[in-house]
Amino acid sequence: xxxxxxxxxxxxxxxxxxxxxxxxxxxxxVLDHVASKWTTLILICLAARPQRFxxxxxxxxxxxxxxxxxxxxxLQRDGLIARQVFxxxxxxxxxxxTPLGQSMLAPLGALIDWAENNHAEIRRSRSQYDxxxxxxxx
Amino acid sequence: xxxxxxxxxxxxxxxxxxxxxxxxxxxxxVLDHVASKWTTLILICLAARPQRFxxxxxxxxxxxxxxxxxxxxxLQRDGLIARQVFxxxxxxxxxxxTPLGQSMLAPLGALIDWAENNHAEIRRSRSQYDxxxxxxxx
DNA sequence: GAGGGAAGGTCTATATTAGAGACCGATTTC
DNA sequence: GAAATCGGTCTCTAATATAGACCTTCCCTC
Numbered sequence: 446x447x448x449x450x451x452x453x454x455x456x457x458x459x460x461x462x463x464x465x466x467x468x469x470x471x472x473x474x475v476l477d478h479v480a481s482k483w484t485t486l487i488l489i490c491l492a493a494r495p496q497r498f499x500x501x502x503x504x505x506x507x508x509x510x511x512x513x514x515x516x517x518x519x520l521q522r523d524g525l526i527a528r529q530v531f532x533x534x535x536x537x538x539x540x541x542x543t544p545l546g547q548s549m550l551a552p553l554g555a556l557i558d559w560a561e562n563n564h565a566e567i568r569r570s571r572s573q574y575d576x577x578x579x580x581x582x583x
Numbered sequence: 584x585x586x587x588x589x590x591x592x593x594x595x596x597x598x599x600x601x602x603x604x605x606x607x608x609x610x611x612x613v614l615d616h617v618a619s620k621w622t623t624l625i626l627i628c629l630a631a632r633p634q635r636f637x638x639x640x641x642x643x644x645x646x647x648x649x650x651x652x653x654x655x656x657x658l659q660r661d662g663l664i665a666r667q668v669f670x671x672x673x674x675x676x677x678x679x680x681t682p683l684g685q686s687m688l689a690p691l692g693a694l695i696d697w698a699e700n701n702h703a704e705i706r707r708s709r710s711q712y713d714x715x716x717x718x719x720x721x
Numbered sequence: 722g723a724g725g726g727a728a729g730g731t732c733t734a735t736a737t738t739a740g741a742g743a744c745c746g747a748t749t750t751c
Numbered sequence: 752g753a754a755a756t757c758g759g760t761c762t763c764t765a766a767t768a769t770a771g772a773c774c775t776t777c778c779c780t781c
Contacts, residue, residue, distance in 0.1 A: 456692065456695075456696075457627055457630035457631045457688075457692075458631045460627050460695060471698050471699045471702035472624075472627070472695055472698055472699065473620075473624070474698075474702060474705075474706075475698035475701070475702055475705060476620065476623055476624075476694075476695075476698060477620055481619070482611075482614060482615055482619075485614055486610075486611070486614075489595055489598050489610070492595035493595045493596045521712065522708065522709050522712040522713070522716075523705050523708055523709060524704060524705055524707070524708025524709070524712075525705075545701060545704055545705070545708070548697070548701065549697055549701075550595075551693070551697075552690070552693040552694040552696070552697040553694065554594065554595075555689070555690040555693050555694075556614075556617075556690040556691065556693075556694055557594075557598060557610055557614075558594075558690070559686070559687055559689075559690040560609050560610055560612075560613035560614060560617070561609045561610065563613070563683060563686065563687075564609035564612060564613055566662060566683055567612075567613060567661045567662055567663075567683070568612075569662070570660065570661055570662025570683070571660050571661060571662070574659065574660040574662075575660070578660075
């Protein structure tokens with residue numbers, strides 16, 4: 446709120462400085478894990494309700510079991526989701542958001558809303574780019 | 584259906600439905616591009632001020648030229664950044680956020696703030712996970 | 722009691738993608 | 752005229768993702 450440009454305040458300058466430090470930087474450290482296709486999608490899945498392995502897989506039809514397992518482990522390791530095994534006959538495993546995972550839904554939701562609101566414009570931009578830059582002129 | 588959990592409103596159920604449609608889904612379509620390490624970091628870079636190719640490269644020391652070029656092209660194609668060539672003697676190229684790119688800073692900033700605020704807890708969770716799940720007990 | 726299906730995975734083999742770094746053309750500098 | 756800068760491209764290799772076969776335990780059918 447200290448600038449005249451829309452969002453561009455000093456935070457971004459600081460983040461920029463921090464990115465130089467690579468692994469020491471929270472932004473990179475968290476974003477590298479969190480801002481990835483499947484983990485984000487899994488979080489969205491579990492936002493509605495806790496779900497079991499196969500249910501998440503069904504919700505994300507083009508994820509492989511391997512990636513699903515791997516992504517779930519990572520989210521669990523980062524403390525965003527919890528894994529709970531029920532001793533049913535074919536043992537069932539339920540994944541649910543932790544409070545930390547829940548707390549991420551707000552910023553993530555904002556990003557998703559942005560995505561929905563601007564999807565049309567992005568697609569417009571893409572077709573224009575494709576027509577010009579790679580098509581007839583290139 | 585509707586639940587009593589904190590953030591969990593019907594948006595997430597809708598998004599979950601949409602993810603099944605894969606490429607037709609704005610969430611996936613945008614997130615696949617946007618929620619990736621380098622593009623996010625480049626956006627942050629350009630948030631502070633327009634910058635030239637080499638400057639962005641310097642700000643992100645461990646990005647390769649190839650990835651930088653590729654990520655810039657993608658952001659340009661999506662209409663988030665604009666590329667402007669100046670006919671200086673060694674021609675210089677400046678990248679700047681478009682209004683669309685600017686508009687993404689708000690949700691992106693929220694996510695980054697979350698990352699900073701929760702980095703400590705995430706790291707705590709990770710070391711705990713590493714100690715238990717893969718270490719002495721496994 | 723052999724076979725099959727469901728749950729929750731693992732493992733392997735292959736395709737895709739990222740990263741390192743050589744190279745390029747233009748221009749300026751020494 | 753050799754070296755360096757800028758903004759890339761190109762190739763080769765390393766890492767990562769995907770598809771899909773397979774595993775184990777239990778219940779059910781035949």
